[in-house]
Amino acid sequence: MSRPPLPHDFLRPVPSFTLISTDVPDGGVLPQAQALAGGDVSPQLSWSGFPAETKSFAVTCFDPDAPTGCGWWHWVLFDIPADVTELATGAGSGDFPGLPAGAIHARNDYGTKNFGGAAPPAGHGPHRYVFTVHAVSVEKLGLDAETSPAAVSGTLGFLAVGRASIAATYENAE
Template sequence: MRNLFYLFYLFCLICSTNALAALTLTSPEIINGKTFNNEQLFNQWGCTGDNVSPELKWSDVPSGTKSFAITLYDPDASTGSGWWHWLVINIDSSARGLSSDAGNLKMPKLPKGARMITNDFGFAGYGGACPPEGAKPHQYQLTVYALDTDKITIPEHASGALAGYYILQHVIGKAVLTAPTNAR
C-alpha cells in the first residue's frame, strides 16, 4: 500500500510540473472561433487583404515570466508541416500587448529588443492568412507564450520550425486564439 501511495504521489508531481500556466489573450480584431477580417489577410499569392497584424493584449501572466513570444501558425496548410505566418521572440516581460500592424517591416512597432523570425513566405514579418483557393477553412492559431528565459538566440534566417523548437523549450504559460478562415 505504501508503494502505491508513493507511485500516486510521483504521478501527481509529474503531472503538476508539466502543466502550463494559463495566460489570457484577447484582440479587438480576432475573436476566438471567428474568422480574420480582411485587414489581417495576406496581400499576395491570390489573397487580397491588407496584411496588417492584429492588435493583441495579454494578461494573467504566470510568475517567473522573463519574456514572451508570439506565433501565427496554420496547422492545416498542405505542406506536411503546417505554415508559419508570424513569429516574434524576445518580447520584454513587462509588455502586455502589441499594437495593430506591429508586424510591419517598413515601420515596426515592436517593443525594444523584440525580433521577428523569417516566416514561411520568406520574410521576417507578419504574413496574414491566405488559404488555397477552394480550401476548407484553415484553423489559424495565434499564440502568446510566456517564457522562462529573457532571450532566445537563434540564427538570423532561422526557420519557423527552429524558432518554434526554441520557444517550446522555455514555455511556462500560453494562450491561443483560433481563427478559422477560407477567405481570400
C-alpha cells in the first residue's frame, strides 16, 4: 500500500535536502507540546544540504487531513535569512525566542501569526502534520504578515529551489 499524497507532491519538483527535529519524530507521533492543548510550542527544526542558490528559507506546517476540503495551515513563516539553518524549540511561539530578525509570520488558519498546535476533531482519526523547510531563490518573498497561507504556499511553489519535509501524526481520540 502506498502512502497518501503529501501537500508538496503536487508542487513543481525541486531537489530535497536534510531536515531533522529533536522534537518531531519523522514518521512517529507528534508530541503533546506541539498540540493546541499542549501549549502550541513550535518544534526545533534544523536543516542542511540545501541548494547553493538559496537566498532565504520558509517554514510551514500543514495538516492535509483536516476535514475542510483544503487542509489546515498551522505555521507559515518566511523571509528567514539564508545563514539561518535552525529554529530552536519555541521560536515560533509565545514571545518568539530566537526567531531570526526579518522573519515574517503570516497568519495561520487559526487566524494568528505564530505556530498553532495540532487539534484534530475528536474521533476523526490520526492527522498528519507536515513540517517543511523551503529553500527559496529570493531574499524576500515580497509578501506581508496579512498574506493568506495559500498565497504564501503558491508563491513558494514558484520560488522554491529545494524542499525538505518531516511528518508526524496526532490524534484526539476523545
